[in-house]
Amino acid sequence: MTQPDVSVIIGAYEAMPYLIECLESVEAQTIGPERVEVIAVDDGSTDGTGEYLEEFADRAPMPVTVVRQENSGGPSGPRNVGLGKAAGRYVFFLDADDRLGTEALERMVAMADRAGTDVVLGRVEGVNRTAPKSMWGKTLERTDVFSSNIKFTLSAQKLFRRELLTRNGMRFDESLFTGEDALFTMEAYLRADGVSVISDYTCYYLVGRDDGKHVTKSGSYTLRFDSARALMHLIAEHVPAGGRRDQLMVRPFLVTLLPQFGPKYLKDSEEVRRHKFELAKPLMDDYWTEGVARRLKVHERLRLHLVAEQRPDLLPDVIEFVRAKKQAAALLEKRGRRLYLAYPHFRDRAAGIPDTVYLAEPREARGFPGYREGGVDSFVRRAARKARRMLTSSKRVTPGGTAAAA
Known part of the structure; x- marks a missing residue:
């Protein structure tokens, strides 16, 4: 055959x-x-x-x-x-x-x-x-x-x-x-x-089955952590630390881990909440990086930041806010080139969460009235271009063969 x-x-x-x-x-x-x-x-x-x-x-x-x-x-x-x-x-x-x-x-x-x-x-x-x-x-x-x-x-x-x-x-x-x-x-x-x-x-x-059996029902939340851990380990095994690894790590953080700290968390007992933080800690310690954080929306990044920092006291307020589908107030700074979304605990001195956690990346900030895409990186790029122009100008050579004064 x-x-x-x-x-x-x-x-x-x-x-x-x-x-x-x-x-x-x-x-x-x-x-x-x-x-x-x-x-x-x-x-x-x-x-x-x-x-x-x-x-x-x-x-x-x-x-x-x-x-x-x-x-x-x-x-x-x-x-x-x-x-x-x-x-x-x-x-x-x-x-x-x-x-x-x-x-x-x-x-x-x-x-x-x-x-x-x-x-x-x-x-x-x-x-x-x-x-x-x-x-x-x-x-x-x-x-x-x-x-x-x-x-x-x-x-x-x-x-x-x-x-x-x-x-x-x-x-x-x-x-x-x-x-x-x-x-x-x-x-x-x-x-x-x-x-x-x-x-x-x-x-x-x-x-979609009428009896719902296509959805994994067996076991408990611990299986989700097992799944996230296995996928994160696999990615780390195959991809060296850096931007490409961060790009792939978005998937287990966003799809597998974050839902454990969504609305269902509010119904969890104190014991389950504590256990979820314990299970998440080694994963956050090993794989949560600035590169992963920057690829997420502000409310996603904020929740995972609180998990990484082991702040269960602050998390419920954020989850409640997101669950209620409230729109976070937008704060424009740096002539409209920086947009902060004021989710709970923003600039609350007692909470001590860095402003960068609330800083919207361009893909999320676009569409907010008054936002001007560019940000800090653009200022740096413009300054570098200006410096290069000045350097080129200072090295101009006169027809007589001597360097001209800038």
Whole structure:
């Protein structure tokens, strides 16, 4: 048998009736059944998922392998089992609740072959749930994690060159019960020889289940800290300290850590609040930098600054203010080139929070009446240009060959 172009790996647990449309979308692929294999792993379902997969295998036009196993407790185990059996040049991880656009596999494989890239992201659309949006501005034949917004989509539903995964021994971390796909996908981005983005066709439909089971419910807030810690460690392992690392660290700080200090924090017991600060401390000590802080909005930076400084006494006021969707008063200084947003504790001597925490970066400050983009850096640049002009002028040479007086 010739090698398939793509192995579609489906991990399934209690997936009925969503599995029906999922498999119909695989069957309808325009790539051609001879170019595809399906490896479906039933993770101990009791709702007929396993039986339906076997029925599909009997009638499907492409080869289908069904594995039935005891429940593993998370999506990593089934994906790893599927990966171990995959023979395709590429693999695609399809969740059993979701479905593919009809041309998805054909377009993604063609893109990877044409561009020579190791990972392809196909546009994702939410059905009864939200989907990531910021990375779909335009189709990119070749990009990377530093030159695009792909760090904000770390789910596993991408096309991966299998050789990249086998060469680096990549597998999903079965010790994580949330964020395991973020770890896998970020590592793939960092190791990949190029990433492609398909924005002009919806390749993947992310389906919201009526029973809410698509959302990770198991365990507690400690799992989120486990996930943030694992992703931060991975980034630090692969990227030296500096601007590029800071750029990637925005993702775990903003998406995983910050929500633990959002509205739900106000409902936490004192014991849980104390524990969250304890769990956050080593992460803030190791990875919270000025470079990360500057990439955040003021209210995001302020909350994480208070966590870094271990100031649980000041945090609730800020969270309440943000939750109420209040607009912080804007204070313009330096002839309109500096804009401070006066969230709680601004210039409160007792709180002792530096003004720089409240200083809006240009992308947030734009649109405020009276703000003039430029700031301190522009003053420095203008002064440097003036100094260079004066230096050049002082070295002018007269026609007689002597230096002219400035």
